[in-house]
Amino acid sequence: MAVRKIVCIDESKCDGCGLCIPNCAEGALAIIDGKARLIKDLYCDGLGACLGHCPQDAITIIERDAEEFDEKAVEEMLRAQGKALGHSSSHEGGSCPGSQVRELNRPQVQVHAHNHTGGGCPGSKMRMLQRKEVEDSEDEVKVTSKLRQWPVQLMLVPAAAPYFKGADLLITADCVPFAYANYHNDFLKGKSVVVGCPKLDDAAYYAEKLSDIIRINDLESITVLRMEVPCCGGMAQAAKMGRDRSGVNIPIKVVTISLEGEVLKRDYI
Numbered sequence: 001m002a003v004r005k006i007v008c009i010d011e012s013k014c015d016g017c018g019l020c021i022p023n024c025a026e027g028a029l030a031i032i033d034g035k036a037r038l039i040k041d042l043y044c045d046g047l048g049a050c051l052g053h054c055p056q057d058a059i060t061i062i063e064r065d066a067e068e069f070d071e072k073a074v075e076e077m078l079r080a081q082g083k084a085l086g087h088s089s090s091h092e093g094g095s096c097p098g099s100q101v102r103e104l105n106r107p108q109v110q111v112h113a114h115n116h117t118g119g120g121c122p123g124s125k126m127r128m129l130q131r132k133e134v135e136d137s138e139d140e141v142k143v144t145s146k147l148r149q150w151p152v153q154l155m156l157v158p159a160a161a162p163y164f165k166g167a168d169l170l171i172t173a174d175c176v177p178f179a180y181a182n183y184h185n186d187f188l189k190g191k192s193v194v195v196g197c198p199k200l201d202d203a204a205y206y207a208e209k210l211s212d213i214i215r216i217n218d219l220e221s222i223t224v225l226r227m228e229v230p231c232c233g234g235m236a237q238a239a240k241m242g243r244d245r246s247g248v249n250i251p252i253k254v255v256t257i258s259l260e261g262e263v264l265k266r267d268y269i
Contacts, residue, residue, distance in 0.1 A: 006066045011035050012060035018060060020050035023230055026074045041066040042073050048199060051234040057241055060204050072239045073099065078178025145183070146189040154196035155205070167192040168221045169213065173235045175224045179261045187225060187255075192211035198234030206235075207235035214250065228264055240269050 016034040028043035046161040149163040170191040177183040236254045256264045
């Protein structure tokens with residue numbers, strides 16, 4: 001037993017919808033007596049691929065004494081069920097490793113991360129993004145940075161920083177600026193920004209920090225930029241939890257970006 005990150009399900013919030021179940025590649029979750037439950041600690045890798053799929057915000061990642069994640073036990077359990085572990089099984093190379101290589105062809109825009117096969121964390125599956133070649137003159141258009149503050153990491157910014165006062169707050173999943181080429185002009189301009197990854201950091205801490213930022217700064221607006229991969233939904237969930245805890249009634253605009261760098265949808269929560 002050792003203290004580590006592991007899934008925690010608030011049974012008072014869980015309505016047994018089961019949306020989290022297919023997004024746990026290790027099969028660590030099951031609906032039991034009408035509620036989602038963690039079958040065994042040793043089946044949970046603590047990476048939280050299920051986080052972005054709970055409409056009730058019932059799932060969080062906590063740190064507690066738990067059995068170490070046992071990948072061999074997971075493989076045996078899945079094999080007995082006629083299933084296969086959906087990733088490469090080597091956790092030494094970073095969180096939620098992926099070995100399934102897929103090529104995304106730009107004209108086939110229907111091929112997105114949620115269309116993955118074989119289970120596992122779709123956010124870490126390797127892909128080759130084929131981009132249309134452009135003339136150098138088009139490709140070398142200089143974009144002026146619209147960043148007007150420092151730091152930007154949500155783990156580092158002070159909640160009472162002066163640049164948050166009365167600001168339009170942009171909460172950005174850290175992969176978005178790499179995928180969306182015109183990020184500075186279309187989204188960052190005129191806004192104060194925080195950046196993070198709910199997959200790699202503590203989503204509960206994110207929610208708490210955002211609660212403080214929202215509560216004390218009289219924000220004009222909140223926009224969340226996330227990638228289309230399911231685990232990135234944790235960014236919007238953290239923002240919603242932070243807003244709800246703050247007691248401030250302010251809508252949150254959620255913009256989802258595809259791996260091809262296109263806006264897929266805009267929602268309000």
